[in-house]
Amino acid sequence: MQILRYLVPFLGVALFGTASSAGTLDTIKEKGWLTCGVSQGLPGFSAPDSKGSWVGIDADFCRAVAAVALGSPDKVKFRPLSTKEAFTALQFGEIHILSRNVTWTQTRDSALGVNFAGILYYDGQGFMVRRKLGVKSARELDGAAVCVNSGSTTELNLSDYFRTHGMKYTPVVFEKSDEVLSAYRAGRCDVFSTDQSGLYAQRLKLPKAKDHLILPEIISKEPLGPAVRQGDDKWFNIVRWTLFALVGAEELGITKSNIEALTQKTSNPAIRRFVGTEGKAGANLGLDPEWAVRAIKAVGNYGELFEKHLGKDSRLKISRDLNRLWNKGGLHYAPPIR
Amino acid sequence: MVAVAVVIAGAVWLFGNTLDNLANRGIASGFSFLKSTAGFGISTSLIDFSEASSIGRAFWVGLLNTLLVSAISVVLATILGFAIGIARFSKNWLLGRVATVYVETLRNIPLLLQIFFWYFAVLRALPGPRQSYDLAGWFFLNNRGFYIPKLEIIDGGGWVLLGAVVMAFLAFWQCRHKGISRSCAGLAVLLFISLLAVGSVSVPALTGFNFTGGTVLSPELVALVIALSSYTAAFIAEIVRAGVQSVPRGQIEAADALSLPDKDRMRFVVIPQALRVIVPLLTNQYLNLTKNSSLAAAIAFPDLVSVFAGTVLNITGQAIEIIGITMAVYLTISLTIAFSMNIFNRTTAMRGLSS
């Protein structure tokens, strides 16, 4: 073991992760940053901008966690990962959070040694076709060639859907989403299938986005959310409650711009507990009372995040639908801070 | 001795780490995943496969596809490679030059780039299914693939057909042995008639999005085969050239003195002796080709790597078992090719050369 410590850096190995027994929070405090696994480039979720800094709701979530745990949203290092690598990287402590639009499934939760901390985005797999095909519903896709990328539940949902409806299809499966898009553009397939959010993002990369139609059907449940490694409950709670804080803030009407003022003068007990002027939510998590305030100051509440990266303020223009708050007809619901 | 001890200690250390890691992480292990339901579809399959089949069957689909691509490409690469290698000796200056340029171009560009080129360039050049190129109403070419008629055999007809093929083969071999080749044509006709009796031909036809009926050679398969065989052919051509140059001058002079025509000199004197040099090197090329067929993963052809080390690995996450099986399979294929080429070398290429 000692030999490795000396040998490995000598060969140029960068030892990113270190022994995890100390607990993730202590480890990252010691290092001064946390490592966040993101996608290799999916607009709206995590994609590098022209200066190489990561933009998107997944990336901002990690910034919120960094703000909560380390006091500053800048103390994050991003690591782009393919689906294949993603879980291994998390299992072996190379990254501290996986925030990479991965679907929460039973198998992943139970057999891969990871824990999902919650749901950041309710997605579902959909279809995109060329408008000129005249197809209006996924039920008309019998016999179609479908381009998908390997490495997620996409292939399985696709086959389930076509089987359920007694339709035939030809899967054309690529390793990378760039290649799926190239093949679809070249006319290899009639249909491009992936999570709907992904379809919106990929459609932007096509020469004439308007020529392509995203069909209304959603054929699967794809709850996307951040995951951490099993066995560190303290860290799990911090990540989980960062997510709840973002959602809770929207429900309480706390925004990036009004949080400062609210902290000073509000008498609403829920808000007072949120901003830490009442109760000991922070201490329970092993943090200071201001933890949630920092998260909102850093990235805004969930609604702000959504509109900025995915919704009306973004190029994707995805409607909120399922991703509204529970009291507005959506599914986002944060347990109370109490 | 010290070195051996260090190596063993290292291996034990790695193995121990692995076991610890697997235990600590709660990652499933073992091979039971092979029996579970696949749940995904595969576009090209030589055996019946549906989403309800097992993962083990998906493995076989991938393996058979790997073997299919490799076998077709080996044959094409050999033919093309020999043609180009021999063309480099052509009396026609232009032909010789073109052959040289071919070799120098193809072998100095990465195969993966060539695969992308063929795949995307060919896809873009071809029309959609509704504007397919139509050859006599039997063959259709579009960006979904090359559609060809398929022979469908009635139940039990397969055995009749097999019998007919075996009979025809035996008869043909007998004819050839006795030097009567003309009457063999009659046998071919006989075989054809027996085919008509037991089979029917399914012709592709446009329905909905795509063609149904017939068989389709997918663009992935076609691009992969073209890229693999044209790339390997460049190397084979060089090997053939080296082989031909290794044949002593005296052999060529002897053939000339006997006034053997040029092509007979090549066929009966030069090539058989060149094989002595060619075959071992050719074996390496066949091995490389088979291994290179794994680049299928880059263009969505469902070979072993793409199906098994790709989709199945993503679904089950059991990296050790899956990568292990994949490597073991390639190793087995490699050893089998090497072994059979060795036998071929001893029985055929080295004929008469060991006293």
Place this chain on the structure above:
Amino acid sequence: MSWARQNLFSGWGNTLTTVLIGFVLVWALVPFLDWAVFSADWVGSKRVDCNTGGACWVYVIQRFDQFMYGFYPEAERWRVDVGAVLLMIALMLFFLPRVTGRLALVFLLLALPVGWILLTGQGLGLPAVETRLWGGMMLTVVLTVAGLALAFPVAILLALGRRSSLPVVRISCTAFIELWRGVPLITVLFMASVMLPLFLPDGASVDKLLRALIGVSLFAGAYLAEVIRGGLQAIPRGQYEAAAALGLGYWKTMIYVILPQALRHVIPGLINTVIALFKDTTLVLIIGMFDFLGIIQASLNDQEWLGLAAEGYVFAALVYWSICFGLSRLSINVEQRSGVYRG
């Protein structure tokens, strides 16, 4: 005229061949040259500057820096340039007739770690540049050179091991070599990227580039070992016997007598391995790294420059071809030169 008569039109079959090939060449080359050269766009900075219908080289020129350096920060690119110059000097030293092999080797052995430190910035007080920012031709060259540098010592040991008189050593070296030679590089890379963490102690993690490098060097090491073994076999028995008669032990015999001779024999084989490895590094794009081909392919999906796949691939092909062809000429040159020296 008489040359043409003899070499192109010496019989009806010959004439037909000439005419046919000529026709195909004209049919394929003329439109290609027109597209690639005569009606191509060379000047400008935007997509709209490509309006003649020929190739849009503007895109390649605009993206050139990215193709070369990947995402390496602009302000730090001089480090890549310095590294490249170091490497060039090291290689040139090997082929200058006046310089001894030993000097060149020492320089190379110094240049490699210096280059690596320069690129990563560790320990020099320079800003650190993470390896995930590395890309383009620079990454391709790093993978090839570092892969070989790591593979070389392993290969020498394996080659000696395969000829060892100890059965355990011989068999395990043979098995090790044949294992890596029998499997495709892509599975080795998958293994390195997915399985390697399983082998290491808890919490230790290895950077992605380094994982790919480990895979590449294991693979290259096995092939290189066979090349070196070929060189060892070319050394006559007499050399071993002479060394033994002088009372040299196994390692001294190897280091001072056998290896210097054997390595000279294997230079052409070595260059061929370099060419093969250089081409094979393109496979890292399948495990999500942006090498030269990978970064060109990624740029093909850039909205601004959509539909320029042909330009991208032709450029990539041209660059790979020039380098590989140049290296193969070098190999032939070395072979001929060493042939002359050997008499």
Place this chain on the structure above:
Amino acid sequence: MAEPVIKVEQVHKWFGSHQALAGIDLSVMAGERIVVCGPSGSGKSTLVRCMNGLETMNAGKITVNQIDLAGGSAAVEQVRKSVGMVFQQFNLFPHLTVEENLCLAPTRSLGLSQANAQERARKYLERVHIPEQAGKFPLQLSGGQQQRVAIARALCMEPQIMLFDEPTSALDPEMIKEVLDVIAELAADGMTMVCVTHEMGLARAMADRIVFLDEGQIVEEAPPSEFFKAPKSDRTKQFLSRILQH
């Protein structure tokens, strides 16, 4: 007087700057047996190799049966059908059995059926006294046997003329005789022959005329009796004294 079957006129041949043949004139009549000798490097092999187009000359003219060898590949082809050649190194095809060696050219070049070619092969193997070796591969035979197979192979084309290029030089001494015997028998049967050899015994026994070459030129041309007893030129004397010493 009849036309010569082989007529060599003013033939010059250069290999780079080295002149191998410097103006050779030679006529061979039907049924005539010529032995060509001379020191090594004198151009004697080049001369016979020019006679069936294995070497192209730089100047001059060779006609065989009135066919000009410079008349393109068709002419060369035609000449070669009537001229058999035996090489110093045998040049048997090692991958073919003795019988296959013999049958290849008759079937491929003359268009004989396999059966006819095999019959012919048997006939000539008997003529060279090794009919029992038909099924073996060349490398399984001794040098002398191989050279006799090579002679039989040439004979299978039923040529009018046989060229021998140092047929015994690559043989061990004890095998030379069996080959020389076969050649002598052929000579006795009246075959037109041109033979390059150092075997003066053979020259004495069978030659109608001995041609002595030095530095690419014919120095002397005489029947064996004259040649050995009363050589005219000094160079011939010198050569003979050296070669006949032992």
